[in-house]
Amino acid sequence: MELIAELRDVSRVYQMGDVTVRALDRISVPFGTGEYWAIMGPSGSGKSTLLNVLGCIDRPTGGSYFVEECNTSDLDDDDLSRLRGASIGFIFQSFNLIPQLSVLENIMVPLLYQDGSASDGLARAEALAERVGLADRILHRPSELSGGQQQRVAIARALINNPKIILADEATGNLDSQTASEILDIFSELNSEGKTILLVTHEESIGEQAQRVLCLKDGKVDLID
Amino acid sequence: MMHSAFTRSIRLGVKSLLLHKLRSLLTTLGILFGVSSVIAMLAIGEGASEEAQEQIRRLGSQNVILRSVKPLEDKVSGPSYSANAYGLTWQDFERASETFPWVENSIPVKNIVQEVRFEDKVINPRILATTWEYQNVTGRIVHRGRFISQADDDLVSNVCVIGYEVSRLLFPGLESIGQKIKIGPEYFKVVGVILPRVPLSDDLPEVDTSVTSEILIPLTTGRRWFGDMTIKIRSGSREMEQVELNEIVLSARSPSHVSYIAAASREMLARNHKQNDYEIVVPLELLARAEETKRIFNIVLGCIACISLLVGGIGIMNVMLATVTERTREIGIRRALGARRYHIMLQFLVETVVLSVGGGILGILLGVSIPAFVEYFADMRTIVTFSAPILAFGISVSIGLVFGLYPAWQAANLDPVEALRHE
Numbered sequence: 001m002e003l004i005a006e007l008r009d010v011s012r013v014y015q016m017g018d019v020t021v022r023a024l025d026r027i028s029v030p031f032g033t034g035e036y037w038a039i040m041g042p043s044g045s046g047k048s049t050l051l052n053v054l055g056c057i058d059r060p061t062g063g064s065y066f067v068e069e070c071n072t073s074d075l076d077d078d079d080l081s082r083l084r085g086a087s088i089g090f091i092f093q094s095f096n097l098i099p100q101l102s103v104l105e106n107i108m109v110p111l112l113y114q115d116g117s118a119s120d121g122l123a124r125a126e127a128l129a130e131r132v133g134l135a136d137r138i139l140h141r142p143s144e145l146s147g148g149q150q151q152r153v154a155i156a157r158a159l160i161n162n163p164k165i166i167l168a169d170e171a172t173g174n175l176d177s178q179t180a181s182e183i184l185d186i187f188s189e190l191n192s193e194g195k196t197i198l199l200v201t202h203e204e205s206i207g208e209q210a211q212r213v214l215c216l217k218d219g220k221v222d223l224i225d
Numbered sequence: 226m227m228h229s230a231f232t233r234s235i236r237l238g239v240k241s242l243l244l245h246k247l248r249s250l251l252t253t254l255g256i257l258f259g260v261s262s263v264i265a266m267l268a269i270g271e272g273a274s275e276e277a278q279e280q281i282r283r284l285g286s287q288n289v290i291l292r293s294v295k296p297l298e299d300k301v302s303g304p305s306y307s308a309n310a311y312g313l314t315w316q317d318f319e320r321a322s323e324t325f326p327w328v329e330n331s332i333p334v335k336n337i338v339q340e341v342r343f344e345d346k347v348i349n350p351r352i353l354a355t356t357w358e359y360q361n362v363t364g365r366i367v368h369r370g371r372f373i374s375q376a377d378d379d380l381v382s383n384v385c386v387i388g389y390e391v392s393r394l395l396f397p398g399l400e401s402i403g404q405k406i407k408i409g410p411e412y413f414k415v416v417g418v419i420l421p422r423v424p425l426s427d428d429l430p431e432v433d434t435s436v437t438s439e440i441l442i443p444l445t446t447g448r449r450w451f452g453d454m455t456i457k458i459r460s461g462s463r464e465m466e467q468v469e470l471n472e473i474v475l476s477a478r479s480p481s482h483v484s485y486i487a488a489a490s491r492e493m494l495a496r497n498h499k500q501n502d503y504e505i506v507v508p509l510e511l512l513a514r515a516e517e518t519k520r521i522f523n524i525v526l527g528c529i530a531c532i533s534l535l536v537g538g539i540g541i542m543n544v545m546l547a548t549v550t551e552r553t554r555e556i557g558i559r560r561a562l563g564a565r566r567y568h569i570m571l572q573f574l575v576e577t578v579v580l581s582v583g584g585g586i587l588g589i590l591l592g593v594s595i596p597a598f599v600e601y602f603a604d605m606r607t608i609v610t611f612s613a614p615i616l617a618f619g620i621s622v623s624i625g626l627v628f629g630l631y632p633a634w635q636a637a638n639l640d641p642v643e644a645l646r647h648e
């Protein structure tokens with residue numbers, strides 16, 4: 001099976017004075033293209049840290065991380081930014097929309113940072129808003145939307161550059177179960193379209209939906225299934 | 226493509242500034258006042274200097290002017306029965322015109338103090354008795370008719386040349402050439418009108434007289450009818466003064482000879498006058514001094530401008546630093562969505578430049594209107610040069626760039642993970 005991303009002996013160590021925190025401790029995981037992963041584990045086990053490394057907003061302190069055969073330690077800050085913009089879609093627990101911008105503008109933010117930005121950006125953003133069921137809200141501010149709606153905006157935003165990998169850190173953590181399952185349905189749908197999905201969660205039920213499971217404990221791999 | 230990215234980032238900058246309208250406005254105040262004071266001061270300084278230079282140029286930059294000055298009361302010597310005699314004499318005139326080298330023209334001038342009447346109108350203009358050469362050295366412009374001629378002087382004719390303002394006052398709506406006016410007891414025919422001129426600063430008319438300009442008559446005529454005596458009625462008592470010549474204008478062959486003639490005049494007058502009853506005006510020296518004054522003014526102005534713009538720039542930087550902190554999370558989000566450091570940097574830099582340019586534009590508007598007010602209310606001449614607003618605009622753009630650099634750099638170098646965790 002073709003790999004889209006691979007962790008090889010990855011460590012992420014925080015040095016806080018005399019204390020050394022091993023948030024990730026020599027982790028090796030191969031992520032296959034088109035797989036749906038649930039990353040689980042107790043609070044503080046290193047899930048967010050792992051996702052940050054996978055999303056290239058953080059760098060490992062040891063080991064190497066490959067995205068599509070490319071070693072990220074060979075990339076500089078600008079290259080990592082380009083990689084994030086082009087190949088990775090981020091979805092956060094707290095939505096992280098920009099409050100001053102409208103729904104449509106929020107969806108279009110990643111386009112700002114693409115080289116040779118596409119002329120069909122607006123049309124694509126509108127199509128995505130429609131797809132996540134917010135066609136009638138595109139001029140609203142995030143503060144005027146419910147949590148579930150905000151997360152839909154975030155999903156549309158993550159999809160605007162048509163990334164291969166979707167990273168979601170407790171994307172349903174702030175939502176009620178009804179809304180959460182709607183969001184999860186969108187993820188399943190995206191996965192069936194061929195996108196690789198890495199979903200951090202600590203809910204067993206969500207883990208069951210996923211095709212593959214990675215369990216962390218104290219920064220180490222506890223289980224890969 | 227480039228263009229749209231550029232306008233987009235400016236729109237973005239303007240938009241986020243409009244979110245905090247009051248804060249943005251207050252922030253720009255420093256730049257606003259800095260820029261407007263620069264423009265206003267430049268305009269006022271330029272106007273004042275231009276006016277001073279024009280006054281001096283009117284005196285004739287190749288001239289050396291000797292003037293009679295009434296000495297202080299207690300120093301007046303001479304027998305008490307006669308009138309106060311002081312000032313320049315014909316002897317001075319002859320010495321200067323015959324012995325000084327490099328003198329092209331030497332022109333004697335007498336002031337005549339007489340009322341001027343036409344029909345029922347009475348005015349008290351400045352009356353000068355002088356020769357036809359006076360026009361050449363002082364550059365008075367003949368509007369209509371002619372100037373005093375050599376023949377007038379030779380024939381002791383009762384003719385006069387009047388200032389435009391005099392003509393306007395005495396003959397409103399009438400042809401002034403050929404009219405007969407009465408100067409003191411004598412009738413004079415008007416042969417020419419010279420263009421209006423503001424009286425020189427050191428012989429400004431008294432406010433309550435209706436003098437608006439001057440009348441010129443031939444020197445010989447002036448001497449014949451009015452002599453050297455003037456009688457002034459001052460606070461009830463009569464005061465008699467005897468002045469042979471009020472002014473001697475010496476014009477040099479070339480500007481390089483001016484200082485030589487000035488030195489010779491100083492020496493000659495010092496030798497021949499016991500009392501300090503004269504002054505020597507050298508327009509070229511005044512001009513040099515005026516230019517020096519202007520230079521100093523410009524330096525002072527430059528310093529004030531720099532300080533106020535510095536203060537404005539620091540104000541902007543302060544606010545931008547606060548903005549960066551306030552928007553740390555937004556920066557993290559943008560970074561996670563693919564923004565490079567350069568994008569973040571640009572975003573904040575554009576915002577700062579929009580702020581400072583906004584302040585600069587408001588400052589230009591204010592700075593251009595202040596001189597107009599000054600001109601209107603203080604009756605001062607001001608000149609807004611074309612370069613001043615452009616300079617001000619350039620300065621405000623640079624202020625934005627310079628003082629925005631550090632906050633933008635700070636924003637760009639935030640760690641994305643840290644920034645996302647902010648709050």
Ligand SMILES: Nc1ncnc2c1ncn2[C@@H]1O[C@H](COP(=O)(O)OP(=O)(O)O)[C@@H](O)[C@H]1O
Nearest residue numbers: 014016021023042043044045046047048049050
């Ligand atoms: N910036 C940081 N500095 C120091 N320690 C950190 C930092 N970020 C995370 N950690 C530590 O790393 C460990 C893993 O954290 P995290 O990845 O957020 O866990 P999870 O998302 O699974 O709850 C925790 O012990 C946390 O305290």
Ligand SMILES: [Mg+2]
Nearest residue numbers: 047048049169
């Ligand atoms: Mg976490």
